[in-house]
Amino acid sequence: MLDISDIEFGDTTTSAGGSAAGGGGAGAHGGHGGSGNTGNTGNTGGSGNTGNTGNTGGSGNTGNTGGSGNTGNTGNTGGAGNIGNTGGSGGMTEDCGNGVDDTNDNLVDCEDPQCAGSHCIAPSAPGNWSGPVVYYAGGDGSVTCPPEWPTQVAVGGTAVNAAPPACTSCSCGSVTGASCAAPLHSFWTAADCSGAATTTQTPPQTGCVALSGAASLLVSARAATPAPSGGSCGAGGGLPNNSAPTFADHAVVCGGAQLGAGCSGSDVCAPNPWLGFEPTVCVWRDGGGSCNQIAPYSVKVSIYQGINDFRDCTNCTCGTPTNVTCSGTTLLYQDSTNSTCQGTGVQLTDNDSACANGTTFGSMEYQAGTATGGSCSPSSVSGTGNASGTDDITLCCLP
Numbered sequence: 001m002l003d004i005s006d007i008e009f010g011d012t013t014t015s016a017g018g019s020a021a022g023g024g025g026a027g028a029h030g031g032h033g034g035s036g037n038t039g040n041t042g043n044t045g046g047s048g049n050t051g052n053t054g055n056t057g058g059s060g061n062t063g064n065t066g067g068s069g070n071t072g073n074t075g076n077t078g079g080a081g082n083i084g085n086t087g088g089s090g091g092m093t094e095d096c097g098n099g100v101d102d103t104n105d106n107l108v109d110c111e112d113p114q115c116a117g118s119h120c121i122a123p124s125a126p127g128n129w130s131g132p133v134v135y136y137a138g139g140d141g142s143v144t145c146p147p148e149w150p151t152q153v154a155v156g157g158t159a160v161n162a163a164p165p166a167c168t169s170c171s172c173g174s175v176t177g178a179s180c181a182a183p184l185h186s187f188w189t190a191a192d193c194s195g196a197a198t199t200t201q202t203p204p205q206t207g208c209v210a211l212s213g214a215a216s217l218l219v220s221a222r223a224a225t226p227a228p229s230g231g232s233c234g235a236g237g238g239l240p241n242n243s244a245p246t247f248a249d250h251a252v253v254c255g256g257a258q259l260g261a262g263c264s265g266s267d268v269c270a271p272n273p274w275l276g277f278e279p280t281v282c283v284w285r286d287g288g289g290s291c292n293q294i295a296p297y298s299v300k301v302s303i304y305q306g307i308n309d310f311r312d313c314t315n316c317t318c319g320t321p322t323n324v325t326c327s328g329t330t331l332l333y334q335d336s337t338n339s340t341c342q343g344t345g346v347q348l349t350d351n352d353s354a355c356a357n358g359t360t361f362g363s364m365e366y367q368a369g370t371a372t373g374g375s376c377s378p379s380s381v382s383g384t385g386n387a388s389g390t391d392d393i394t395l396c397c398l399p
């Protein structure tokens with residue numbers, strides 16, 4: 001920059017030297033040249049653009065809702081470093097059967113997502129029905145009541161397996177008590193028992209008897225087969241012969257569940273039936289009953305806790321003895337006057353159809369034998385009755 005004090009102005013700022021019209025005189029020294037113009041001040045540089053503000057980081061993802069009891073996951077960190085929201089109510093558990101909001105989310109029992117293992121049901125029916133209960137009916141005999149339904153109400157089956165009644169065969173022992181009466185004897189006046197008999201006569205069981213009719217003319221004789229009488233056979237067998245009846249399945253009825261709130265109307269919050277149990281809930285009472293009047297529990301199921309086996313057999317009896325053999329003998333004598341059966345006799349044996357010849361016959365004496373052999377026919381025996389469930393309880397279940 002120039003200092004203004006260094007600038008020396010001439011007489012005129014327009015003369016470049018002495019006047020051209022002056023003569024002779026030395027020209028005064030020329031004035032100083034004008035000062036150069038001051039250079040323009042340079043333009044101020046434009047301001048720099050303001051840097052863009054950094055994008056705000058996205059919000060962190062909301063943490064997953066904590067599972068029942070688990071600590072919720074920490075939310076993902078946002079792009080700009082924001083910390084994600086803290087996860088859901090981890091670590092707090094909703095008791096689904098206490099009527100209280102245990103997790104402070106304003107969702108009580110069945111309302112709370114943690115209670116997905118429960119559901120709302122109508123309360124147990126009034127009157128003499130109890131419940132609610134759940135039940136298992138199937139082939140696994142080891143099934144017992146689960147923790148959510150801890151009280152065993154009944155155990156048994158829904159039906160009974162029992163074969164039709166069977167019986168051992170009916171049989172009869174040997175004949176006892178039979179007797180043999182003296183047989184009818186026939187006599188001929190002709191030899192060799194030929195033609196029609198002249199007379200017939202049955203001797204007494206003991207003692208000698210004179211022949212009646214044309215005694216002195218009777219020359220041939222024959223004894224009929226004696227008829228045994230009486231006697232009997234002891235009966236045996238004909239008894240029930242069954243394997244023990246069993247339940248067709250294994251049934252368990254379980255109650256005692258803790259019931260909560262969070263349902264509409266008068267419904268209650270109940271645990272779901274245990275895995276493998278029938279997917280329904282029931283009310284129950286002892287004995288038989290109808291489910292017609294306790295809607296919505298309209299489906300009837302009978303559970304039997306015992307079995308009555310009423311299978312039996314008709315009586316085993318034995319018929320009259322048959323084929324009993326008598327072993328008596330008859331002695332025939334000539335003497336017909338005093339019935340003493342003296343002298344040489346001719347013997348006729350029971351069951352012997354031989355014809356006695358050789359003399360005239362006047363008296364006879366029967367020597368009774370014993371009844372042997374024979375048999376009795378057993379009666380037919382058939383099974384009766386059946387086996388059935390007893391001590392039943394009735395369940396009425398939701399359809």
Ligand SMILES: [Ca+2]
Nearest residue numbers: 095100102109
């Ligand atoms: Ca609760």
Ligand SMILES: [Ca+2]
Nearest residue numbers: 101103107112
């Ligand atoms: Ca809750």
